[in-house]
Amino acid sequence: xxxxxxxxxxxxxxxxxxxxxxxxxxxxxxxxxxxxxxxxxxxxxxxxxxxxxxxxxxxxxxxxxxxxxxxxxxxxxxxxxxxxxxxxxxxxxxxxxxxxxxxxxxxxxxxxxxxxxxxxxxxxxxxxxxxxxxxxxxx
Numbered sequence: 001x002x003x004x005x006x007x008x009x010x011x012x013x014x015x016x017x018x019x020x021x022x023x024x025x026x027x028x029x030x031x032x033x034x035x036x037x038x039x040x041x042x043x044x045x046x047x048x049x050x051x052x053x054x055x056x057x058x059x060x061x062x063x064x065x066x067x068x069x070x071x072x073x074x075x076x077x078x079x080x081x082x083x084x085x086x087x088x089x090x091x092x093x094x095x096x097x098x099x100x101x102x103x104x105x106x107x108x109x110x111x112x113x114x115x116x117x118x119x120x121x122x123x124x125x126x127x128x129x130x131x132x133x134x135x136x137x138x139x
Contacts, residue, residue, distance in 0.1 A: 016126035020074050023116055027071030027087075034064045051098050066090055074120070077129025084120040091117065 008015075034041040041060055048056035048063075066086055073083035091114040099107045 013126035013128050016123065017077075017128040019116065020077060020080075020120075020125060023113070024071045024073075024075035027067045027074070031064045031067045031071075034060070035068060048097075053097060063090055063094075074125075077125030078131065080120055080125040080129075084117045087117040088114060088121065 034044055041064060042057065044064065045057035045060040048059050053059045067090065070083040070087050070090075073079050091110050094110050095107065095114065099110055104111075
């Protein structure tokens with residue numbers, strides 16, 4: 001078992017990479033419908049309006065595009081800490097404005113994402129990034 005744990009230690013960045021791929025693609029999947037369909041974006045704006053967001057249509061656009069851009073940055077491992085900070089703010093606002101007062105079960109997904117982004121803020125992207133692949137090609 002020790003050899004297995006040593007192997008895991010040597011391949012820690014693979015785990016971070018897999019988490020990045022899942023979270024990045026999940027962020028994109030969650031907002032792509034709003035990006036390609038303006039009506040969906042306006043429905044999201046109405047949803048935010050119900051929770052007391054100021055200028056909800058603008059908040060909807062900012063949130064959707066922040067998640068899309070951050071999702072791409074996370075997948076690529078590029079400027080990860082900036083993407084993590086952006087998503088920490090996004091999901092902290094969502095938790096306070098939309099999910100406050102819900103059960104822990106109802107809040108699990110946004111809480112989980114918030115803590116994943118805190119993990120990324122502390123740990124960065126790991127060694128498997130687009131930049132690391134570019135460096136290997138030039139060597």
